[in-house]
Amino acid sequence: MIRADNLLFSYTGSPPYVLNGINLEICSGEYLSVVGENGSGKSTLMKLILKFVKPTGGSIVSRAKRVGYVPQKNDFSNSNFPITVYEVLNSYLRLLKIKDKSVIAEKLEQVGMSGYKGYLMSTLSGGQSQKILIARALMGNPDLLVLDEPSTGVDIGSQKEIYSFLKKINKEHGITIVSVEHNLNAAISNSTLIYHLAGGQGHLCTPQQYADEFLKNRGESHDNF
Numbered sequence: 001m002i003r004a005d006n007l008l009f010s011y012t013g014s015p016p017y018v019l020n021g022i023n024l025e026i027c028s029g030e031y032l033s034v035v036g037e038n039g040s041g042k043s044t045l046m047k048l049i050l051k052f053v054k055p056t057g058g059s060i061v062s063r064a065k066r067v068g069y070v071p072q073k074n075d076f077s078n079s080n081f082p083i084t085v086y087e088v089l090n091s092y093l094r095l096l097k098i099k100d101k102s103v104i105a106e107k108l109e110q111v112g113m114s115g116y117k118g119y120l121m122s123t124l125s126g127g128q129s130q131k132i133l134i135a136r137a138l139m140g141n142p143d144l145l146v147l148d149e150p151s152t153g154v155d156i157g158s159q160k161e162i163y164s165f166l167k168k169i170n171k172e173h174g175i176t177i178v179s180v181e182h183n184l185n186a187a188i189s190n191s192t193l194i195y196h197l198a199g200g201q202g203h204l205c206t207p208q209q210y211a212d213e214f215l216k217n218r219g220e221s222h223d224n225f
């Protein structure tokens with residue numbers, strides 16, 4: 001579904017490169033977590049997948065027909081802007097030129113937020129607003145869902161719900177997921193593959209290999225999600 005060949009990227013257009021020779025193939029149906037230290041280029045790789053920026057060198061090709069995106073920062077919960085859950089979803093529906101309003105109720109139900117249509121976004125918890133943003137990203141029935149740190153600012157209970165939901169839509173609906181993760185336990189427990197970025201280059205491994213190679217070296221353990 002996504003293929004990068006010798007992908008180079010720098011924000012200035014010249015070296016040093018943030019991404020320096022990425023070769024990666026993400027097949028349809030995978031749930032790939034992208035992990036790495038702060039500043040290792042995880043979000044930059046997402047921007048390239050989403051075509052928000054162009055490669056400085058090499059190539060990245062996506063065959064996804066419809067893409068849903070859940071951004072890292074949820075500006076709604078931290079602002080007093082008086083917008084309701086319904087308005088957020090309805091404006092996106094209009095953007096996608098979808099006439100069938102029942103999609104709103106359908107997606108809210110899917111993420112377990114049916115009763116929240118009339119709530120102001122600013123009154124929702126981090127977990128609740130993240131679920132709304134996932135519902136929004138699913139409105140166009142994407143075959144690829146890209147998320148940037150889905151558990152940031154989300155309580156543990158909602159994290160579990162969100163990851164189990166992501167796993168479900170990946171398995172049952174075959175939606176390919178690419179997710180930037182700082183939550184290593186969640187990456188190990190939920191994804192089918194892990195891509196570890198360091199020094200501008202990436203290393204693809206199974207969650208088990210990742211747990212063995214990286215976490216044991218650091219003396220860390222992981223709890224199941």
Ligand SMILES: Nc1ncnc2c1ncn2[C@@H]1O[C@H](COP(=O)(O)OP(=O)(O)OP(=O)(O)O)[C@@H](O)[C@H]1O
Nearest residue numbers: 011018036037038039040041042043044045180182
């Ligand atoms: N718009 C930009 N202009 C210039 N440099 C940028 C820009 N966005 C990111 N960078 C730089 O590119 C590098 C990679 O940033 P990126 O945000 O992709 O890393 P990340 O792994 O997602 O980090 P984090 O875990 O902190 O979110 C960093 O050195 C960052 O400062």
